[in-house]
Amino acid sequence: xxxxxxxxxxxxxxxxxxxxxxxxxxxxxxxxxxxxxxxxxxxxxxxxxxxxxxxxxxxxxxxxxxxxxxxxxxxxxxxxxxxxxxxxxxxxxxxxxxxxxxxxxxxxxxxxxxxxxxxxxxxxxxxxxxxxxxxxxxxxxxxxxxxxxxxxxxxxxxxxxxxxxxxxxxxxxxxxxxxxxxxxxxxxxxx
Ligand SMILES: C[S@@+](CC[C@H](N)C(=O)[O-])C[C@H]1O[C@@H](n2cnc3c(N)ncnc32)[C@H](O)[C@@H]1O
Numbered sequence: 001x002x003x004x005x006x007x008x009x010x011x012x013x014x015x016x017x018x019x020x021x022x023x024x025x026x027x028x029x030x031x032x033x034x035x036x037x038x039x040x041x042x043x044x045x046x047x048x049x050x051x052x053x054x055x056x057x058x059x060x061x062x063x064x065x066x067x068x069x070x071x072x073x074x075x076x077x078x079x080x081x082x083x084x085x086x087x088x089x090x091x092x093x094x095x096x097x098x099x100x101x102x103x104x105x106x107x108x109x110x111x112x113x114x115x116x117x118x119x120x121x122x123x124x125x126x127x128x129x130x131x132x133x134x135x136x137x138x139x140x141x142x143x144x145x146x147x148x149x150x151x152x153x154x155x156x157x158x159x160x161x162x163x164x165x166x167x168x169x170x171x172x173x174x175x176x177x178x179x180x181x182x183x184x185x186x187x188x189x190x191x
Contacts, residue, residue, distance in 0.1 A: 001061065005173035006101035006131035007035040009162045013129060013180055014098075016160035018043040024095040029079060029115065030102035032058055034065040036129075037098055041071045045096075053078025053085065082111025084118065093123035099130040106139045113148045120150075120185045128183040133176050141181075149187055155180040 014021065014036055022044030028037035031049040041047040049066065051058040062076045077087040081102075097119060102112055116128050128150075132141075145152055157163040157180060165174055 001032070003033050003035050003170075003172065004101040004133070005176040006133055006178050007033065008167045008170055008172040009157065009178045009180060010036040010098060010100045010129065010131040011039045012162040012167050013131075013155070013160050014039045014043065015168075021045040025092060026096045026098060027091065027094045027119070028098040028100075029081065029112070030099060031062050034062050036100050037074070038065055038069050038071065040096075040098065041074050042069070046073075047071075048075045048077060048091070048094075050077045050079035050087075052080045053083070053087075054080055079115065080111075081108055082114045088115065088118060091119070091122070094119050094126050095123065097126060097128045099128055101131065101133055103130065103132040103141060104135065109141065109144055113144060113150070116150070116183070117148055124185045124187075126185070128181075130181045130183060131178050132181070133178055145183060146186075149185060150183050151186040152181045152183040155182060 021040055024045045026040045026045040027048045027050060028034055029050050031037055031051050034049045037047045037049045049062040051062055059076060059078055066074045066076060079088055097116060103109060119126055142152065
């Protein structure tokens with residue numbers, strides 16, 4: 001129901017890469033208020049926002065963000081992580097998947113990666129751009145990524161101007177520790 005600290009960092013990453021975005025197919029998962037997806041759309045990407053099909057009020061928030069930002073071309077679909085539903089099957093190949101603060105509940109991680117893996121079958125070059133908030137030291141995504149034939153690169157925040165407490169005149173990310181990852185299919189080059 002509000003913009004999480006991770007969203008501002010991911011939006012800053014999109015802004016840093018804005019010249020590469022026009023025409024790119026971009027899907028945001030677990031979008032909520034959808035700040036990163038909205039920035040991508042404003043920069044010229046073809047954006048689809050999604051949130052859980054089981055949380056209609058969250059989908060409504062996505063629609064409100066689309067409307068408040070005057071982006072009628074942006075689609076909103078219900079995608080629950082790990083569910084293969086008609087809307088997921090019907091998606092065109094994506095170039096970039098955005099995921100801000102979706103890696104917070106380890107029991108959801110495989111479901112998220114199932115959805116991402118499905119989209120990697122449609123386009124093995126798709127990249128998952130994700131920010132997560134460091135809340136606990138007792139989980140690691142990297143073993144799971146290995147299991148799902150994915151690899152990740154940690155992007156230093158200072159490399160895209162996000163190593164500060166306030167970004168773009170907002171009070172976020174504040175003192176929260178946020179990490180930025182780019183995840184891709186490990187075997188894309190051998191296909
Ligand atoms: C911590 S919020 C982050 C929202 C937004 N991405 C941001 O950073 O401001 C997590 C989001 O994941 C969505 N979500 C939770 N469980 C989900 C599921 N099983 N499938 C899809 N989305 C889910 C929630 O509705 C919420 O919008």
